[in-house]
Amino acid sequence: MSKLHNHKYLENRRKALRNKSTSAEATLWKSLQKKQLKGRKFRRQHSINNYIVDFYCPSENLIIELDGAVHLDLAQQNYDEERTSTLEELGLVVIRFENKLVFESLDMVLDEISNNFKT
Template sequence: MASDMFYGASSQLFENAKKLREAMTPAELLLWEELRTNKLKGFRFKAQHPISYFIADFYCHAAKLVVELDGSVHDSSDQQEYDANRTYILEEFGLTVIRFRNEEVIGNKENVLRKIAEFLSNIK
């Protein structure tokens, strides 16, 4: 499997990621404020980061961690199946995927940060 932090992402995906960074959701912006500039346990996160055929909401290469925020669009059975397949593929790269609902970030950001920090505490 690819060892670089983009896992063979195409140049078009980089363009799409840039557009997504410019139009982040309120929940993404709220979490990004806490993850940016190595604020969480000194780990560096990237927002809207290209990985293979996907764009991760947040990615920490040192921890091999993908953090995804899900809004109501993720409630449909088709989207849930897509998300499960996407997670499977990302896990095949040796990545861990943690998902949170937008409402959880907005309503209980501290709990979301605690769960991410717990994962990061186990990284050497």
């Protein structure tokens, strides 16, 4: 079985993305890091296959993606759909939030994330 997580060739890209987080990612990360959300460990800018996801909870097989204005582009939406489908075929759950929701309704975002926990 080939390795699915954190391919070495994506390491520099993952680090660069962590160092240049969007403000929405930084805000959500403050609530997810250090097992703050119901004791679940999250990783940020984690790679699975050839994709780098915004946040990943290994114990829940849960991916959280934050979408900014670039995701309004039709070509980007098609790519996102294909990417989500591929990740779901691996048995992962992908949930998406618009960046503005993190700022306007953080509690709702956190509730929705925890509602996707298995237990």
